[in-house]
Amino acid sequence: MKNLFPYLKPYRFSVFLIVVFIFLQSLLNLYLPQLMAHIVDQGVFTENIGYIWRVGGLMLIVSIAAVVFSVAAGFLSSRTAARFSKVLRGNLFSHVETFSLHEFDEFGTASLITRATNDITQVQQMVTMMLRMMIMAPLNFIGGVIMAFYTNAHLSLVVVVLIPIIALIIWAIFSKAAALFKAMQQKIDVLNRVLRENLTGIRVVRSFNRTDYELDRFDRANFDLTNTTTRAQKIMAGLMPILMLVMNVSTLAIIWFGGIRINNEQMQVGSLIAFTQYVLQLLFSIMMVSTMFFMIPRASAAANRIFEVLRTTPEIRDLDQSSDSFKREDTPHREEDSKEEHALAADEERGKVEFRNVSFSYPGAEKPALEDISFTAEPGQVTAIIGGTGSGKSTMISLISRFYDVTEGSVLVDGVDVREYPQVDLRSKIGLVPQRAILFTGSIADNVRFGKEDATDDEIRHAVEIAQASEFISEMKDGFESLIDQGGTNVSGGQKQRLSIARALVRQSQIYIFDDSFSALDFKTDAKLRSALKEHVSGSTVIIVAQRVTTVMDADLIVVLEEGRISGAGTHRQLLEDCPVYREIVASQLSEEEIA
Numbered sequence: 021m022k023n024l025f026p027y028l029k030p031y032r033f034s035v036f037l038i039v040v041f042i043f044l045q046s047l048l049n050l051y052l053p054q055l056m057a058h059i060v061d062q063g064v065f066t067e068n069i070g071y072i073w074r075v076g077g078l079m080l081i082v083s084i085a086a087v088v089f090s091v092a093a094g095f096l097s098s099r100t101a102a103r104f105s106k107v108l109r110g111n112l113f114s115h116v117e118t119f120s121l122h123e124f125d126e127f128g129t130a131s132l133i134t135r136a137t138n139d140i141t142q143v144q145q146m147v148t149m150m151l152r153m154m155i156m157a158p159l160n161f162i163g164g165v166i167m168a169f170y171t172n173a174h175l176s177l178v179v180v181v182l183i184p185i186i187a188l189i190i191w192a193i194f195s196k197a198a199a200l201f202k203a204m205q206q207k208i209d210v211l212n213r214v215l216r217e218n219l220t221g222i223r224v225v226r227s228f229n230r231t232d233y234e235l236d237r238f239d240r241a242n243f244d245l246t247n248t249t250t251r252a253q254k255i256m257a258g259l260m261p262i263l264m265l266v267m268n269v270s271t272l273a274i275i276w277f278g279g280i281r282i283n284n285e286q287m288q289v290g291s292l293i294a295f296t297q298y299v300l301q302l303l304f305s306i307m308m309v310s311t312m313f314f315m316i317p318r319a320s321a322a323a324n325r326i327f328e329v330l331r332t333t334p335e336i337r338d339l340d341q342s343s344d345s346f347k348r349e350d351t352p353h354r355e356e357d358s359k360e361e362h363a364l365a366a367d368e369e370r371g372k373v374e375f376r377n378v379s380f381s382y383p384g385a386e387k388p389a390l391e392d393i394s395f396t397a398e399p400g401q402v403t404a405i406i407g408g409t410g411s412g413k414s415t416m417i418s419l420i421s422r423f424y425d426v427t428e429g430s431v432l433v434d435g436v437d438v439r440e441y442p443q444v445d446l447r448s449k450i451g452l453v454p455q456r457a458i459l460f461t462g463s464i465a466d467n468v469r470f471g472k473e474d475a476t477d478d479e480i481r482h483a484v485e486i487a488q489a490s491e492f493i494s495e496m497k498d499g500f501e502s503l504i505d506q507g508g509t510n511v512s513g514g515q516k517q518r519l520s521i522a523r524a525l526v527r528q529s530q531i532y533i534f535d536d537s538f539s540a541l542d543f544k545t546d547a548k549l550r551s552a553l554k555e556h557v558s559g560s561t562v563i564i565v566a567q568r569v570t571t572v573m574d575a576d577l578i579v580v581l582e583e584g585r586i587s588g589a590g591t592h593r594q595l596l597e598d599c600p601v602y603r604e605i606v607a608s609q610l611s612e613e614e615i616a
């Protein structure tokens with residue numbers, strides 16, 4: 021929880037005002053019973069109506085002033101907490117943006133969403149309460165104790181007995197509830213995950229008639245969360261009645277002993293009323309603190325989860341600019357300014373991608389996904405990667421964009437290790453079409469422009485033409501301004517793929533990577549697209565990952581992957597001659613005539 025304080029620093033002035041307002045409110049609240057005692061002892065018993073009016077009027081003014089301070093403090097604390105959580109949410113989001121895929125895998129999307137929404141709301145509520153109660157409760161408590169002693173020291177013995185009893189009750193209840201509150205946040209994660217999976221995979225769920233299974237899965241997560249919440253609330257529900265009981269018994273004790281003292285003429289009735297009020301006020305402040313404690317375990321679990329994300333250092337970071345970055349691997353001892361060198365390298369070679377003895381293992385995986393991979397994809401050439409499912413094709417692609425870092429060896433772009441580029445520079449060289457086409461809510465033009473913010477209409481039209489998407493766009497009612505629904509559900513799989521190809525092409529990059537991007541296209545469109553690519557991006561390095569032999573046959577270099585290793589590299593003809601794995605793939609897809 022203490023990690024939260026730096027986030028409150030910018031609101032120092034508001035916090036200061038809250039403290040002042042609450043201090044004044046508490047003082048006024050402590051003054052009221054005194055006025056009451058005066059009315060009773062000096063007004064009612066002496067039948068001095070004028071005095072009653074005067075002091076009554078003063079009481080009214082004091083009460084109104086207390087309400088004004090309370091409203092002002094309430095407003096300021098809600099505003100401060102809302103702003104604080106806005107900043108925290110912003111920081112969380114921008115920090116998550118720096119994560120590599122590894123950190124995303126580790127936290128899980130559902131959990132990151134819960135942390136950015138529900139967890140932050142918990143903390144915000146806690147801060148609102150804390151800003152008011154943390155100051156008001158101790159003030160009321162200490163003020164109540166002092167005033168009770170001041171009003172009647174003998175009767176205050178009741179208070180001395182009371183406080184340890186209440187402290188014990190609260191401690192017993194909270195030590196039981198804390199673990200349950202922590203579990204509650206984790207169960208919200210699970211519920212979110214089930215919900216999210218079901219909603220994003222709704223088509224699969226429906227087509228496989230798995231609605232009942234999903235309902236059952238959701239019911240279980242829902243029941244589990246409800247169960248834990250109920251158990252926690254049951255324990256907490258005991259708190260208020262027990263405290264009320266203690267409070268009523270103490271009031272009874274005060275009136276009992278106070279009555280005896282009044283009978284013995286050691287105390288006045290007004291003082292007894294004031295004393296009772298002070299004791300109630302201090303008991304009330306304990307109750308306020310306990311309500312806050314009610315929120316602490318949950319909010320502190322939420323805060324821990326938020327800071328767990330904020331404290332995570334992304335595995336993939338840019339090199340310190342002052343370090344020896346941008347050194348070309350093949351000339352490691354050159355001494356020129358590194359940036360100049362970088363520019364030089366980029367000038368000499370435009371988009372060359374080289375894998376040098378690359379091995380890669382996913383964290384926790386038993387065996388490496390890639391082992392000893394070496395090949396070069398040259399600018400102006402098409403390099404194809406073919407292999408069975410799970411052979412490591414997408415993993416290889418991820419290493420070029422540096423979504424993951426290699427375990428051994430190095431991936432070089434224009435002779436510079438990808439780890440030495442600022443990530444933004446590296447990725448601006450690459451137009452990537454991922455395996456799963458992802459579109460965003462917005463128009464078709466917006467989606468293509470995602471690849472290049474300042475793309476002109478002509479550039480967009482040109483990219484769309486190469487991607488063979490013009491025809492279906494022109495058939496849509498609003499053409500380029502047609503809206504894409506969330507997740508791109510209102511366009512077909514092939515259309516989605518073509519739009520995500522256009523998005524990559526509009527970048528006019530040095531390197532284009534198509535990760536199985538032609539699989540949803542029919543053979544004719546696939547062929548047309550590839551010949552358009554050849555014509556329009558002839559100077560760039562084109563890397564095509566594919567399962568279909570017809571897609572890769574014309575490539576200048578075909579790399580055959582099997583279980584994370586290269587089992588052959590060359591042209592179609594060369595591979596037919598000396599790569600049995602390639603021959604097998606070809607035989608399974610093409611007829612004898614086609615092979616010949």
Ligand SMILES: Nc1ncnc2c1ncn2[C@@H]1O[C@H](COP(=O)(O)OP(=O)(O)OP(=O)(O)O)[C@@H](O)[C@H]1O
Pocket residue numbers: 125382383385389407408409410411412413414415416455
């Ligand atoms: N995020 C991940 N965490 C752990 N293991 C992974 C992860 N992604 C892939 N793998 C594993 O790495 C291996 C290679 O996967 P990859 O996705 O690169 O294969 P692929 O050749 O692209 O397959 P496909 O053609 O089916 O897409 C597989 O065994 C897979 O289980």
